[in-house]
Amino acid sequence: MKxxxxxxxxxxxxxxxxxxxxxxxxxxxxxxxxVRAAALNFPDVLLCRGTYQIRPELPFTPGVELCGVVDELGEGVTGLAVGDRVIGNPALPHGSLAEFALAEAADVLPAPEALDDAQASALHIAYQTGWFGLHRRARLQAGETLLVHAAAGGVGSAAVQLGKAAGARVVAVVGGAAKAEVARQLGADIVIDRTTDTDIVRAVKEATGGRGADVVFDPVGGDAYAASAKCVAFEGRILVVGFAGGTVPAPALNHALVKNYSIVGLHWGLYKQYAPAEIAVAHAELGKLATSGAIAPLVGGRFSLDQAAEGLTRLGAGDSVGRLVVLLP
Known part of the structure; x- marks a missing residue:
């Protein structure tokens, strides 16, 4: 195989x-x-660089997310059949950037019929992260204000859609006019382009009548986190999802104390270990939202298998919106 x-x-x-x-x-x-489709994720770039928390033995095939058809069952596998269309996480070193991948049977789920292969491949990690972050960790409520950093990216675009589906007022922060238009199309109520409006704190406070954001979805870290701490509302929750900006913040806990807000971490992968049944519950809810049209993964670029390296280069440079997806015949 290739x-x-x-x-x-x-x-x-x-x-x-x-x-x-x-x-x-x-x-x-x-x-x-x-494999029918492999959504590219930033961890794939980190795997290539050798800076991800998991370091497969060389050589290995990257690709941490897929949509495909079950081709063969290993010994002891039940509940799946050859021909089933599934999404999920491959088992490295046999990742999804190949014609065939391996996966633990427990790590795949039925692909929603409402989504094509490219969209379905982009559903699992981003939307599970968004669902657990917003609903289980931050307890987002209808009517609250949700601030989403990197709102046109793979995880950020999912958070915008899930926030709107939950009845929140969504403030999206993006970098550039093209990404601002993407955020509007995703349904964001207010869009802040940090390349032209560098004072994010002022913009968020103006948008919220001085109150600030009830929930902050931050996959960036660095300056984005610093701004969030200055514009989070009383009893607000800053949801720490990742550090795509490259800088891990060192927050002053006295600031969280005097402003009465929470700093909430989310490592979605731990739910596989501690609460695996909840992943299936979240998947069922996401399937309902996809069927109703409330969510639809944003595919910002489609590549053939031989173009996968080009897609990862674009992703690593931040030159993309939504998920870039490698499609196989």
Missing amino acids: AWQVTTHGEPASVLRLVDIPTPRPAPGQIRVA
């Missing part, structure tokens, strides 16, 4: 090689999936 492999660590365009390798066989408890 597969992209990382043979040494570095930037994706430099270290990825498209090669022919034997098609893997599933181990007990695993399935083999014929």
Whole structure:
């Protein structure tokens, strides 16, 4: 089969090689999936660089998210059948940037019929992250104001849609006029372009009559977090989702005390360990929202398998909106 492999660590365009390798066989408890679509995620870039918290032994095939069809069942697998269309997370080192990937049977879910392969491949990580963050961790309520940083990105665009579906008033922060238009199309009530309006704190306070944001969805860190702490409302919740900006904040806890707000962390992957049944519950709710049209993953670019390195380069440079997706015939 054809597969992209990382043979040494570095930037994706430099270290990825498209090669022919034997098609893997599933181990007990695993399935083999014929990949139809692979949504590119920032962890894929970090895997290439060797800076992700997981470091597969070289060489390996990256790709942490997919939509595909079950091709073979490993020993002991029940509840799935060959031909089932599924989404989920592959089991590295056999990631989704290949014609076939392996996955633990417990790590895949039925692909929503309302979504095409590209959209379905982009549903799992971003929308599960958004759902658990907004509903389970931050307890977002209808009528509250939700501030979303990097609102045109893969996870941010999911948060905008899920916030609107929950009845929140959404303030989106983006970088550039094109991304501002994307955020408006996603349904954001107010859009702040940080390239032209550098005082995010003032803009958020003006948009909220001085109150600030009840919930902040922050996948960026750095300056975005610093601004959030200055414009979060009384009893607000700052949801720490990631550090795409490259800087991990060191918040002053006395500030959280005197302003009476919460700093809430979200590592979605831990739910696989501590509350796996809740992932299926969230998936069912996301399926309902997809069927109703309340959410639809934003696919910002479609690439063939031989263009995967180009897609990861764009993603690593921040030159994308929504999810970039690799499609296979």
